[in-house]
Amino acid sequence: MDLIFEVQDRLTDADESRFSADFNWLDLYDPMEDDVMQNMNGLLAQDAESSARAECATACRTSFRRFKKTVVNKIETQVAALSA
Helix, strand or coil: CHHHHHHHHHHHHHHHCCCCCCCCCHHHHHHHHHHHHHHHHHHHCCCCCHHHHHHHHHHHHHHHHHHHHHHHHHHHHHHHHHHC
16 A cells, blocks of 8 residues: 555656656546555455456556556657657
8 A cells, every 4th residue: 555655646746846847746646546445455355356356466566557658658759858
C-alpha cells in the first residue's frame, strides 16, 4: 500500500513541474487504481485459493505494466515536444 502512495506522491510532483504542460499525471493512474486495488485485495484474501491468488498477482502486474507504459509514452511525448 505504501508503494501506491509513493506513486501518487511522485505523480503529484510531476503535476506541479513546470515541464508538465498542464497535464494531470494522476489522470493516468486514477482509472487503473481501482483495478489494481481489486486485484491486490484478491491476492491478500485469506480464503482465496492459490490459483485465484496467482491470477490476481498476474492481473496486478499487468495493470502496473500498462500504467508504466502509458507514463513512459507520455514522458517521451513531452520530452520530444520540449526539445523540438
